[in-house]
Amino acid sequence: MFFKNFKYTFKALLRNRGLVFWTIAFPLIMALFFKMAFSGIEEKETFDAINVAVVSNEYFENDGILKDVFRTLSDPENEDQVFNTSYVEEGEAKELLQDGKIDGYVVFSENAPKVFVTKNGVNQTIFKFVVEEIVQSSDTADIIQAKVEKMFKEQNSGGFWNTLGMIFAMMQENRSNIKDISDANLSYMTIEFYTLVAMACLYGGILGAVSISWCLANMTNVGKRLSLTPVSKIKLVLSSALAGYVIQLFGIVLLLILTIGVLKVDFGNKIPQIVILSVAGSMAGLTMGIAVTTGIKASENAKTGILIGVTMLWCFFAGMMGVVMKYVIDKNIPIINKINPANMITDGFYALYYYDTLDRYMTNIVGLCIFSAIMLAIAIFSLRKQKYESL
Amino acid sequence: MENIVEVKNLTKEYKKKKAIDDLSFDVYKGEILGFLGPNGSGKSTTINCILALLNFSKGKIKIFGKEMKPNSYDLKKKIGVVFQDVAVFEELTVFENIDYFCGLYIDDKNTRKKYVEDAINLVGLQEFKKYYPKQLSGGLLRRLNIACGISHKPQLIFLDEPTVAVDPQSRNNILDGIKKLRAEGATIVYTTHYMEEVEILCDRVIILDKGKIIASGTNDELKDLANIKERITVETKDLDNNHLNEITQLPEVFEALYEDGILKISYKNEKNNLENVIDYLKSNQIKYRKIYSERPTLNDVFLELTGKELRD
Numbered sequence: 001m002f003f004k005n006f007k008y009t010f011k012a013l014l015r016n017r018g019l020v021f022w023t024i025a026f027p028l029i030m031a032l033f034f035k036m037a038f039s040g041i042e043e044k045e046t047f048d049a050i051n052v053a054v055v056s057n058e059y060f061e062n063d064g065i066l067k068d069v070f071r072t073l074s075d076p077e078n079e080d081q082v083f084n085t086s087y088v089e090e091g092e093a094k095e096l097l098q099d100g101k102i103d104g105y106v107v108f109s110e111n112a113p114k115v116f117v118t119k120n121g122v123n124q125t126i127f128k129f130v131v132e133e134i135v136q137s138s139d140t141a142d143i144i145q146a147k148v149e150k151m152f153k154e155q156n157s158g159g160f161w162n163t164l165g166m167i168f169a170m171m172q173e174n175r176s177n178i179k180d181i182s183d184a185n186l187s188y189m190t191i192e193f194y195t196l197v198a199m200a201c202l203y204g205g206i207l208g209a210v211s212i213s214w215c216l217a218n219m220t221n222v223g224k225r226l227s228l229t230p231v232s233k234i235k236l237v238l239s240s241a242l243a244g245y246v247i248q249l250f251g252i253v254l255l256l257i258l259t260i261g262v263l264k265v266d267f268g269n270k271i272p273q274i275v276i277l278s279v280a281g282s283m284a285g286l287t288m289g290i291a292v293t294t295g296i297k298a299s300e301n302a303k304t305g306i307l308i309g310v311t312m313l314w315c316f317f318a319g320m321m322g323v324v325m326k327y328v329i330d331k332n333i334p335i336i337n338k339i340n341p342a343n344m345i346t347d348g349f350y351a352l353y354y355y356d357t358l359d360r361y362m363t364n365i366v367g368l369c370i371f372s373a374i375m376l377a378i379a380i381f382s383l384r385k386q387k388y389e390s391l
Numbered sequence: 392m393e394n395i396v397e398v399k400n401l402t403k404e405y406k407k408k409k410a411i412d413d414l415s416f417d418v419y420k421g422e423i424l425g426f427l428g429p430n431g432s433g434k435s436t437t438i439n440c441i442l443a444l445l446n447f448s449k450g451k452i453k454i455f456g457k458e459m460k461p462n463s464y465d466l467k468k469k470i471g472v473v474f475q476d477v478a479v480f481e482e483l484t485v486f487e488n489i490d491y492f493c494g495l496y497i498d499d500k501n502t503r504k505k506y507v508e509d510a511i512n513l514v515g516l517q518e519f520k521k522y523y524p525k526q527l528s529g530g531l532l533r534r535l536n537i538a539c540g541i542s543h544k545p546q547l548i549f550l551d552e553p554t555v556a557v558d559p560q561s562r563n564n565i566l567d568g569i570k571k572l573r574a575e576g577a578t579i580v581y582t583t584h585y586m587e588e589v590e591i592l593c594d595r596v597i598i599l600d601k602g603k604i605i606a607s608g609t610n611d612e613l614k615d616l617a618n619i620k621e622r623i624t625v626e627t628k629d630l631d632n633n634h635l636n637e638i639t640q641l642p643e644v645f646e647a648l649y650e651d652g653i654l655k656i657s658y659k660n661e662k663n664n665l666e667n668v669i670d671y672l673k674s675n676q677i678k679y680r681k682i683y684s685e686r687p688t689l690n691d692v693f694l695e696l697t698g699k700e701l702r703d
Contacts, residue, residue, distance in 0.1 A: 004494040015482035217444055221478035228472050229495040230464040386461035387446045
């Protein structure tokens with residue numbers, strides 16, 4: 001009975017064009033689109049140094065580290081120059097900002113530095129981010145300097161998108177306190193591909209949702225019929241979920257082959273670990289779909305909508321629509337990305353790419369397993385119901 | 392007679408409103424029991440309670456002498472259900488759908504193969520085995536729905552309005568199939584709001600209204616409950632009010648109505664009524680196009696018991 005249900009659920013899922021499109025074809029199309037879009041941007045886009053000002057007060061003038069860092073970042077001889085810095089009095093900085101001649105200025109003091117900007121754009125975000133990182137770092141002046149040099153000088157090619165990639169790298173590095181980073185350079189495009197794989201893993205939730213809805217009498221007519229067969233609900237649910245999971249893994253493998261094998265996106269060389277992370281990520285997606293289907297009282301369409309919405313939100317927080325968002329969430333509401341499965345997947349890829357040890361990678365794998373276990377617990381709690389009040 | 396289903400004092404409430412009100416009845420082995428009632432009378436709810444899909448407030452239900460529970464897998468093996476809404480996979484062909492549902496009951500491959508073929512032949516879908524449900528007409532889809540419910544050759548079959556919105560050809564095919572199932576030994580519970588089907592198929596009928604049994608018995612027993620015993624219909628255009636008054640005075644006439652060229656005469660008893668009417672029409676030189684006599688229908692019984700038409 002288990003195999004019979006698995007076989008036909010598998011067939012039915014695979015023949016459902018809408019499902020196959022969203023869970024398999026759509027990520028593949030997105031991968032091609034990403035490659036075309038970001039390759040072009042990375043090649044053509046040049047990064048212009050951001051005009052900023054530093055208020056040259058007593059505190060700044062007496063702090064050698066701050067002065068050195070800003071000098072390095074603002075060195076016109078450096079092909080990866082980030083800032084074009086003016087050292088002025090506060091009144092003049094204010095005027096420059098009001099006249100639109102600079103994107104922001106910073107006032108250093110014994111307390112937290114104050115960054116002044118008139119609007120929120122990418123330039124302003126980079127400026128604020130760099131200032132915060134310099135000040136909050138507990139590293140010695142030498143290490144900060146070394147890091148800054150590493151991040152802004154060792155990029156293979158300069159450019160706006162690579163700079164965002166660098167910010168992502170710096171952010172991850174500070175959070176993990178791992179210092180022995182490799183010489184690898186993570187491009188913005190690769191980060192986008194990480195989030196794409198994360199999205200594909202979580203989209204598998206739709207497969208979980210549909211396959212389980214076919215087993216539930218209060219969800220579908222087929223579910224009503226299946227509830228009256230001499231097959232236990234747990235057997236039906238497990239075999240149906242397994243069918244969805246196999247299809248999802250098939251889609252993920254196709255995506256990885258296209259991304260790594262065909263489009264030559266550099267995911268590093270730890271392929272078995274990449275596959276294991278994708279398997280764990282897919283499990284998180286599948287169980288999330290099952291939990292939403294069983295745990296929420298809504299129509300089938302509403303549940304699919306919720307699932308897609310939640311997946312996109314997770315991916316948004318993980319940096320799919322701009323890595324700056326990931327930074328903002330990590331800085332301001334870190335709990336969100338700690339429980340965000342999309343973030344665990346992208347962070348796992350990053351850890352595999354950047355670090356020689358697997359500690360951080362394993363943390364993400366365990367996180368995904370815990371997330372899946374919680375989702376399963378919600379589903380099992382909801383599935384305990386044997387009879388319904390109405391159908 | 393052996394009881395296959397026993398229902399005692401079944402009551403089901405939705406938010407303090409009684410959907411089923413103290414129903415008690417038995418289903419005997421080998422019979423077709425009809426549940427007749429308008430939409431919303433509680434037919435489907437009763438079946439869902441019997442099948443342990445719905446919670447109920449009170450009452451006891453036994454099938455094959457055992458209490459029916461959601462995990463009564465031994466009982467479920469003997470039961471087949473055809474719901475009002477078509478319950479098949481859109482992504483599987485006719486053959487695959489039947490094979491799938493049959494396979495959840497029958498392990499042996501050869502037996503299953505035979506059962507699937509039997510089910511396809513029973514509902515007349517031989518030419519459509521490789522069709523997907525969306526390629527089938529409404530009638531053929533209903534037939535597939537039935538085949539999926541009975542392919543494992545159950546001893547007890549619940550058919551919940553299986554002929555809703557189907558063409559006459561498919562309806563006849565479905566009704567013939569149900570007769571064959573009974574002939575093969577199945578006990579059938581059949582719900583419908585089509586009284587004609589009940590009259591053709593069912594050995595006994597339970598009439599439901601607002602969750603209550605308002606009458607039960609064989610067709611003849613139910614029709615005896617009506618005051619009207621015979622109805623004669625005459626299609627004529629030569630009638631005036633005087634004629635209508637005189638017809639009302641004829642022996643045993645309960646009621647006479649004339650509207651749009653059709654005269655309907657109801658009788659309290661069946662005593663040469665047709666002969667009397669023909670004699671009257673001849674003696675008054677009234678020409679008529681058609682004249683026929685009918686026994687009262689279950690709709691008449693329902694009308695009399697509830698004051699409303701069955702299809703209201």
